[in-house]
Amino acid sequence: MEKYLILKDFMKINEKLIDLTKAATISILFTFCMAIGFHFTSDSIVHRFFILLGGDFLGGGYIQCFTYIAFFWAFFEIRDLLKKIVKENKAFKVKLLPTEEKHLILPAEVSDIHLKVTSLDKRKELLLFKMITKACLKFRATKSIPEMIEIISIQTDINKELSESDQSNIRYLTWVIPSIGFVGTVLGISQALMIANSGDMNLITATLGVAFDTTLVSLLLSIIIMWYYHSLQKELDLLHAKIKDHVIENLINRIEIE
Secondary structure (H helix, E strand, O other), rough: OOHHHHHHHHHHHHHHHHHHHHHHHHHHHHHHHHHEEEEEEEEHHHHHHHHHOOOHHHHHHHHHHHHHHHHHHHHHHEEEHHHHHHHHHHHHHHHOOOOOOOOEEOOHHHHHHHHHHHOOOOHHOOHHHHHHHHHHHHHHOOOOOHHHHHHHHHHHEEEEEEEHOOHHHHHHHHHHHHHHHHHHHHHHHHHHHHHHHHHHHHHHEEEHHHHHHHHHHHHHHHHHHHHHHHHHHHHHHHHHHHHHHHHHHHHHHHEOOO
């Protein structure tokens, strides 16, 4: 069991490293494209657009690059969790519990349901199957419907806490994205103050413009990723509620106590 948990933690770390690598690769390539556009465009509007997106790498564009890395890293992690939710929802298609309206479950049949779940090999790691297993084991031990409901409520809370734990890096990245932008603005303002004595207003305003670009880009990306993140939380809440309702409706409420 301990080896399994270690392997599971290692796989999670490996997934995060893969997501980080993909995020860094995409961000660097995008910044490189913006830099090419910055150096090879003469039109003032288009040129300013490339500066906004980090084309002037040495002049502050590296800040946008770090922002892109955080954005895409969070994006890939959210996408991974959404894929897991899709996989979890497929468990409902496995007809382990009766769904017919008048179908009753005898106490002896609860053990049969438990055996069906344990025979599913890798798929028994899905949340629905774990919930059914725990409910069946509790009934076999106590023959008590209230205690089955209690264990389901407890397990639902545990599943939610584990889901929150899986999202810890995403929450950190959603905080990092605007923070990087503000850091870029502070650096830009400090650079503008350093050259203020030169009296070159064009250079000062250009430096300030780049400084505020970092905040603008980071805030826009933050809006996008927060919408995506809240979509993830909505899907997770629906999943946990659906699992709990499914087990109560199709297992607990159908057991006929002799």
